[in-house]
Amino acid sequence: MSRSAVFLDEMGVGPLWRLRQGLAPEAVDVVAEAAVEMEIAVAAPVLEAESEVVTEVVAEVVAEVVVEAAVEVQAEAPAAVAATPAPVATPDDTAWFDDAPPPPPAKQFSDADIAALDWEGLTAAVAKCARCDLCKTRKGVVMGRGDRQGAWLMLASSPSRLEEREGRALPGEQGKLLDNMLKAIEVDAGSDVYITHLLKCRPLDEAGQERLPTEAESAACRPYFERELALLQPRTIVTLGSMAAAGINPGEKPVRGKVRQLGNASVVATFHPEQLLQDGTGKAKARAWADLCLAKSTHGG
Known part of the structure; x- marks a missing residue:
């Protein structure tokens, strides 16, 4: 003690x-x-x-x-x-992420691959397409819309700025005018019509202005249109605008007022709705009416 x-x-x-x-x-x-x-x-x-x-x-x-x-x-x-044990790295540790290689690019379909796609596969392939340089400047793609079993096909050349922004073929006033044109010849635009473009992307020049597609761009996108055509199997095709009329059969000079053939489908050329909206004289609208009457008589029923 x-x-x-x-x-x-x-x-x-x-x-x-x-x-x-x-x-x-x-x-x-x-x-x-x-x-x-x-x-x-x-x-x-x-x-x-x-x-x-x-x-x-x-x-x-x-x-x-x-x-x-x-x-x-x-x-x-x-x-x-x-x-107290030292912390051990878990399987979810993402410290390696910064050094990881980039993911592989999306698979690009060949012409043969595209020819075997269904509607859903075709839509997905168009959304990820990089078959030409338009994928570098586009703000979005524009796939066709409407009745996928429709007997009528309305075909334009390439998307406009509005269509690219909306992601929809012929929206707004253009679409309303087309609906009224078809209604005038007793065609139901909501149940018997499919609308699409030859090109799914909007061609732009270096200044960001719309331009005509090149032959390479048209050729790269052509398989998508041909697959739409094969799946749809329309009876009548109405081309909207001179570029669509010339592009549907490359090398063939289109003539308004005459019926051409593309496979089993009859082809009739007319004006694009945007041209008709800008027509102050009414002459283009009169000609468009004659074109639609020709298409209706050719289509029958």
Whole structure:
């Protein structure tokens, strides 16, 4: 027993409380406060002459307790740290991502592949097409729309800026005018007509202005139109505008007012609805009416 413990025992103060092993470091402050309270409790009954001795002994006891607690806490600290395992990289760790190679480009279909596609596959292939350089400047592709079993095919050359933005063939006023034109010859535009383009992308020059498609661009996109034609199997094709009339049968000079053939389909040329909207004289509209009447009589029924 230490000198301090013997002295306190002789004074009747009681046993010396020691810090238990594993006590948190915060408990040291509690022990110190208890020791100070002990000092006050002891000082009251003793003689004034002994107060200085008691104070010295209590201070010595408190210092001894604090030192022992600090030693015990330090002894256990390394074990606590060692008990915490180092984090291990999980399978979801994406630190490698920055160094990963880029994903492979989308598969480009050959002409034979395109010829075997169904409607859904054809739409998906057009959306990811990179068969020509138009994929580098386009803002979007324009796939055909309408009745996929329709007997009438309305065919334009290439999408306009509005069509590219809307992602839809002949939207807005152009589409409304075409619907009215067909209604005039008793054709239901909502159930018996399919509308598409020879090209699915909008050709632009270096200044960002619309231009005519090149032969290479037309040839690259031609298999998509031919697959639409094979899936649709229309009875009558009405070309909208001079470019569509010339492009549907390359090398053949189109003539308005005459019926041509493309496979089993009859082909009649007329004006593009955009031209008719800009016609202030009414002459183009009169000619377009004659074209539609020719197409209707050829179509029959």
